[in-house]
Amino acid sequence: MCSAKNLSRREFLAGTGALLLGNAIGAAAEPIIDIHQHVHYAARPDDVLVAHQRAMGITHTILLPAGTPAFGTSTHQGKTNGLQAQCAGNEACYNIAKQYPGEFTFGSNEVPDLPDAVQEIEKYLKMGARVIGELKFGVDCDSKEMQQVYQLAEEHNVPVLMHWQFQMFNYNFERFPKMLEKYPKVNFIGHAQTWWANIDKNHSDQSILYPKNKVMPGGLTDRLLSDYPNMFGDMSAGSGLLSMTRDEDHARAFLARHQDKLLYGSDCDDHIGSGEKCQGAQTIAEIRKLAGSKEIERKILYGNAKKLFKI
Numbered sequence: 001m002c003s004a005k006n007l008s009r010r011e012f013l014a015g016t017g018a019l020l021l022g023n024a025i026g027a028a029a030e031p032i033i034d035i036h037q038h039v040h041y042a043a044r045p046d047d048v049l050v051a052h053q054r055a056m057g058i059t060h061t062i063l064l065p066a067g068t069p070a071f072g073t074s075t076h077q078g079k080t081n082g083l084q085a086q087c088a089g090n091e092a093c094y095n096i097a098k099q100y101p102g103e104f105t106f107g108s109n110e111v112p113d114l115p116d117a118v119q120e121i122e123k124y125l126k127m128g129a130r131v132i133g134e135l136k137f138g139v140d141c142d143s144k145e146m147q148q149v150y151q152l153a154e155e156h157n158v159p160v161l162m163h164w165q166f167q168m169f170n171y172n173f174e175r176f177p178k179m180l181e182k183y184p185k186v187n188f189i190g191h192a193q194t195w196w197a198n199i200d201k202n203h204s205d206q207s208i209l210y211p212k213n214k215v216m217p218g219g220l221t222d223r224l225l226s227d228y229p230n231m232f233g234d235m236s237a238g239s240g241l242l243s244m245t246r247d248e249d250h251a252r253a254f255l256a257r258h259q260d261k262l263l264y265g266s267d268c269d270d271h272i273g274s275g276e277k278c279q280g281a282q283t284i285a286e287i288r289k290l291a292g293s294k295e296i297e298r299k300i301l302y303g304n305a306k307k308l309f310k311i
Contacts, residue, residue, distance in 0.1 A: 030298070031059035032284065033305035036134070036161070036191065036236040036265025038087040039063055039096055046096060048271050053103075055273025056266065056281050060311055061104050063093035064134040064161065067111035068120070074113045074137040080169075083136050085269065090124045097128075105311065107131040107161070112145040118152055125156045130309045133161030134191065141170045142179055150183045159187040159308055161234060164194040166206040173198070173206075174220065180228045187308060189263065191234035195221055196243040199254065210242055215250040225258045232308065233258065235283060235300070236265030244286045251290045259296045263305050 034053065039046065053061050066087040071078040082088070093106040108124035109132065110117040121132055132153050139146055141162070153160045163169050173194050180188065193209035201218035203211060224231045234240065244251040255262065264287060266280025274281050284301065291297035305311065 030057075030302075032057055032264065032301045033060045033062070033309075033311060034058045034266050034280070035062045035131075035189075035263045035305050035309070036234055036267045037061050037063055038083065038085065038267070038269075039065070039092045040082075040088040041085055042269040043086050044269055044271060049096075050100065050103075052268075052271060052273040052278075052280075056278070056284065058266075059103070060305075062107060062131060062305075062309065063096055063104055064107045064131070065090045065093040065109045065124075067109050067117075067137070068114065070111045070114060072111075072113065074111055074139050076138055080136070080138070083134060083163075090120070090129075094124060094127060094129075105130050105309070107133055109133060109135070112137055112139055112143075112149055117145065118148055121149065121152060122156070125152070125158060129158065130311075131159050131161055131189075133159075133189070134163050135160065136163035136165075136169045136192075138169060138171070140172055141176050142172065146170075147179070147182075150179065150186050153186045154183055157185075159189055159232070161189040161191060162195075163192040164190060165192050166194045166209065177224065177228070180224065180231055184230055187230050187232060189232045189234050190221065190224070191240070191265070191267075192237060193239045195233070196239040198222075199243055199250075210239065212242070212246050215247040215254075217250065217253070222254070225261045231261070232304070233262045234265045234267075235262055235287065236267035236280075238279060240265070240267075241279060241283045241286060244283075244290055248290060251286075252292055255287070255290055255296060255300065256292050259299050260304060262300045263308065264301045 066083045066089050069081045075081050097104040097106040108121045108129035110120040164173050197203050197211050198219045198221040201216040268280035270278040
């Protein structure tokens with residue numbers, strides 16, 4: 001997550017018109033799909049979200065909603081409502097996508113252990129949602145409630161995006177291979193701290209969410225991407241960026257090895273869309289730096305998402 005500079009909305013929008021135009025021209029030649037953004041992220045206004053995405057050169061954004069505010073164990077008694085970041089729900093994402101057709105697409109989400117979770121998710125899938133998620137709840141990854149969501153994804157032929165965070169969200173990551181085997185027709189997308197920490201075969205202390213040591217290939221995440229056709233990786237957030245910057249030699253090989261499985265996402269609450277405080281822009285730059293070839297770069301920034309989300 002990255003912080004905004006201390007600019008008013010008017011100053012930002014007025015001052016970046018030329019930048020947006022230049023990026024739009026460049027983006028026309030090299031489109032980028034951002035598979036991971038949020039509405040009202042850290043109270044960011046909607047017009048600033050739109051301007052931020054355009055400033056980064058994003059040509060298509062997938063908006064991931066939060067679930068309904070709830071106060072049970074799956075939301076840590078309400079402490080992690082709004083995806084722990086003030087993010088808005090299904091209706092807000094749907095409305096932005098309808099306001100900017102062709103530029104934004106929406107997902108569908110709900111707290112999985114609410115009694116009408118399946119009905120709420122399916123409502124927005126029938127309205128055109130392209131993904132279920134971001135699933136960021138304090139539940140077992142193989143629980144009955146989560147498996148109902150996976151079954152729904154299979155019925156509607158949409159991917160599922162999972163936030164993996166040790167002892168916080170989607171518990172028991174090590175058991176997830178069984179879900180990949182049980183639901184081979186569902187495309188799962190891994191994201192967040194525990195997902196990216198486990199690219200390293202030597203990552204034994206799961207309480208360390210942002211490891212900075214060199215990486216030994218062959219961790220659980222690496223194996224899931226290699227062994228399961230229905231497993232993909234979301235490069236977003238500080239965890240995705242760190243997975244590359246912590247060991248750039250490993251990252252070059254990792255991007256090449258999984259070039260058909262990796263997807264660019266920002267998950268960035270910045271207000272500007274450029275510079276060192278914009279995590280989304282930094283991730284784009286790092287992918288371009290380490291991709292090894294233009295073909296790999298274009299797959300990760302565009303082609304893989306276009307295919308997976310049918311954009």
